Amino acid sequence: MKVRTLLVLLTLVTALLGQTAPTFSTAAFTSTSSTAESTIRAAADWTPPTVTMNSPGSAVRDITTVSAAATDADSAIASVRIEHRGPHATGWTELCTATAAPYRCAWNTKDGDDGTHSLRAVATDTHGNTATSEAATTTVANKVTVVLSAPSQTIRGAATLTTTLHNAGSTAYRVDVEFAPTGTDRWSSACANLSSPYTCSGNTVAMPDGVYDLRATATAGAATVRSEVVRGIRVDNTAPSVTMKDPGATLSGTRTFESTATDGGSGVAQVRIQYAAAGGSWTDLCTDSSSPYSCEYDTSTLTDGTYSFRAVATDQAGNTATSAAVTNRTIKNTVSTVTMVNPGSTLTGTRLLLASASSTAGVGSVQIQHSLNGTNSWTTACTVTRWPYACTWDSTRVNNGTYSFRAVLTDGNGAETISNVTTGSRVDNAVLEALSLQVTNGRTAGRIDQGDFVNFVYSDQVSLSSISPGWTGGARPVTVNVRDNGASDIIDITRSGSSVNLGSVNLGANYIGSGRTATFQATMTPSISSFNGVSRTLINVTLQSPGSGTQSLLTTSGASTMQWTPSRSASSPDGTPVSESPITISGRF
Template identity: 45%
Template sequence: MRRSHRPMLVLLGLLVALGSSLRGTGFSDAAFVRTSTNTATVNAAADWTPPTVTAGTPATPVQGVVNLTATASDAESGIASLTLQYLAPGASTWTTLCTTATAPYSCSWDTRTGADGGYDIRARATNGAGYTTVSDAVHATVANSVVVVLADPGDVVRGTIPLSASVYSGGALPWLVTIQYVASGGSNWKPLCTGLSAPFSCSWPTTSATNDSFDLRAVATSGATSVTSAVVTDVLVDNGAPVVTMTDPGTPLSGTTTFAASATDAVSGVAQVVLQYAAAGGSYQTFCTLTVDPYSCRFATNALADGTYSFRAIATDVAGNTATSAVVANRVVDNTVSSVSVDDPGAYLTGTVTVTAPASSSVAITSVRIQRTPTGTSTWTDLCTDTTAPYSCTWDTRTVADGSYDLRAVLLDARGVTTTSPVVAARRVDNSPLRGVDVQTGNGDGTLARVDAGDSMTLTYSQQINPASVFAGWNGAATAVSLRLRDGNLLSGTNKTDTVDILRNGTALPLGSVNLHEDYIKARKTATFNATMTATTVTVDGVPRTVITIVVGTLASGGGIKTAVNPSTTTWTPSATVTSTTGVACSTAPVSESGAGDREF
């Protein structure tokens, strides 16, 4: 879903997330004020479905005048217009070739008016309801004169890597190609492969290089003529295995048990951790595959026959290197006795939550009591007593003071014997009236799923905030800030926990951080963008709420920006420094974006 091209869907998704009935709902797009009564009516459109669009891929190399094509359709309101665009080599903004309203959609492109090299081409289709969809980009190489192109070996490499180059418009001349490398950002180019004749390929034994980032390029020569390719930047070499440790789950094991491992990788980051078990004398079987830290899962041991088992973890990094933990051996699974546990309801608890206690017994279960106590105390209070599986109860957390609580369950079996579960510790009850309720990102006119100029991010609070709690003297008016994008590995995370925060004059503002849960920047890189921040009000059911909008500008420092491949759901963790207009501190409970997971920015 591309929210930036469906503004009405964005607004309605926001209102649903805020608990609005759409009748009578309004908003204000003025600068922030403490109390706002400016409203506008939201009306439903007849067509909620965006169009579909695909850009045609021209044959490579592209020379002279070519015809670019695209296909688009919309079953409800039809296609109102289609625009074809290209991104020139080294450019950061897209150039429009033509806009047409009539199928078949095509336009003429005189490639001689621009530089030779690699181009991206895309199409933007708008339907009769005003919704726009941007196609995935296709690639073409323009070669009106001699061009050498080095194929990208990938962001992360290991072992022996094939390298290849292509020479376009070289005529019948005999060309020789040298492939060179340098530490990323350096200028002292060294040869990797020399004297390559067609098909200009060789192998790179990366084990002879350090685990670091490198830039690559190809140089083609024929007599006195020499042509250099565009640089393939930040190719990360990683031939080192991750470090992984299986956490001892204890013994004996019964019922549903938490299994975990710790894993780190100092270069490309951990891609996944697999947890496995093996019965005595048997082969290992996988019971959990984990891609996000903490690497843990709940597993029902009553699915296994009682007996002695070994457990291990296998970690794989982004480059494909693997490591296997030491075996945790001689752990006994015994489900012939009573067992009970509490499913973790989450780190932050708000409003009414369900607490579940899986239980089993070799004799009949009479009841299961679920209890809570403030963390650090030992006086337990019953939340409920349940006599029927699944054993659970609802807990209205607003009946207790905000703070940290421990949870446990007590099973009573038909013999009159009680079994007490392990404690689920330090679950934070947080019912602050000021909290984050939604986070969204939007694509401007740049590349979908890539942070670039014109993109935006919005943070929505449940109430109006005091803008001066963000920084002294601010009244919500447009102000210059920086958007910082950091690779998750720099923050003890993974490649798929890249994080955004907002700076002013080099200092992070107390807006918290946004975890993108996908790979938007190369390993261990940081990029900072110029940006503009404003605060506005949105009134929902008579309650004014603050929306902070950050619009991305030009890249100010750093690099390694990537285009994410997979949809994700971002998570915003607000800061308690921000306060409401009445001085109430904001909840720090994380909030996930509303709507379907999508490719951000």
């Protein structure tokens, strides 16, 4: 056995009481073995600095000072690099690098074109961590520069258009604002002959709906200067189309209120669904911003009576449209409740069907109904007129299958209320079922091992070929699989090239490591015994040689609740399938 010596060297540097400067910790670990020595050292600073690019102003010219602010909580700033990107550039260019505060430098704006420029700062701390600031934008205006402020992406009616002139000096300029269908050169006047402060209200109503480009032109004598083109502004002066769907003549409980709305321009922004009591004003019921424009609303919060409903749609440009009202709809919320109790997951023979019901108008009757999955029809099992609302139901009178159940309350006014629907109840009146499970340990108590065996006992005779195709009797080689299933591991039996339809056994305890599977070669042997004149099939599975994964098996202490769930693929000689109803025992390998 190799002898390893672990030497741990721990150095702590702690600030004196009252000291405000940052403190750091380093730790070094040296491991020595017979083969090599290695050292692991912790980094003192993993955190990048904080950096901000200061705005030089909305417009600059000539030589101007640009600056950034940077701090680092764990170490110190090594450098701050200020970078620049011009109006036609795709990448960033270094302006300067400062290694000490204040982080600033002079920028000769005449080295580039007039127009919109971006600035950013990149800070690096003394441990090599870097951070990049958000970009700051400014307009370089060494010559007369015209800037048209972009209005909203979508405009309607009278839109405010603002133009700014930089470096105009004392020269008097006339400013015109023009529009053109996007991507074309068909420019038309939106505002003309503007003087300072060059703001106008453009009348978009006279323009066809569509997407436009905008520009501003400043003219003084024979000199003309144009702004950059503001592209992709949608003009939308057309209201959306909206329709209120009829929620029904009589409303109670929680109902869905729905409308339809479309807009061929900027798109629908929201739809408000409104209600009004007879003679009253309109009140918002709900607002929805995505299709389908609907909401669920508890009508019991409204006073019983006659109501109207409508929808008001607003598009992204702010145009609105109101639907025709759906009128004379009655809200009536007599308080009636009815609940169907789930009769169980597996139903055989006669079963008690139970519901609870109450109504402020009095309970006239409660019908308990069932529906075979896939039939979409309900059959009344019984009608009860007094409490308790229950009846005994003979499940043998219906076909085996999966059923849903519900209850229908009819109140003293004749109004019906339908309960919740319980689902997944399986009627299974097969006479063949699991009778007993016997688990025997042959070697180490509490551990699955070679020599252990499991007996699967059925209530009647089983066709061996339904257990495993082609099986007529005698010992048959199989594989026993022990699979991890959290704290309740599972055993199942398989056979190479064929199937074994014994189902599975939930052991109710932890017999194998997490995420593991172990296998054993085993033999499966049938026998027939008679009890009270009934022939019963017993399948013995005895573990033989261990296969893969057995090193992950664990030893348990004490008995656990085991559950055998048979496979419905097994059947009697006349083809009656085995019930999948599980049985449980208290046992231990």
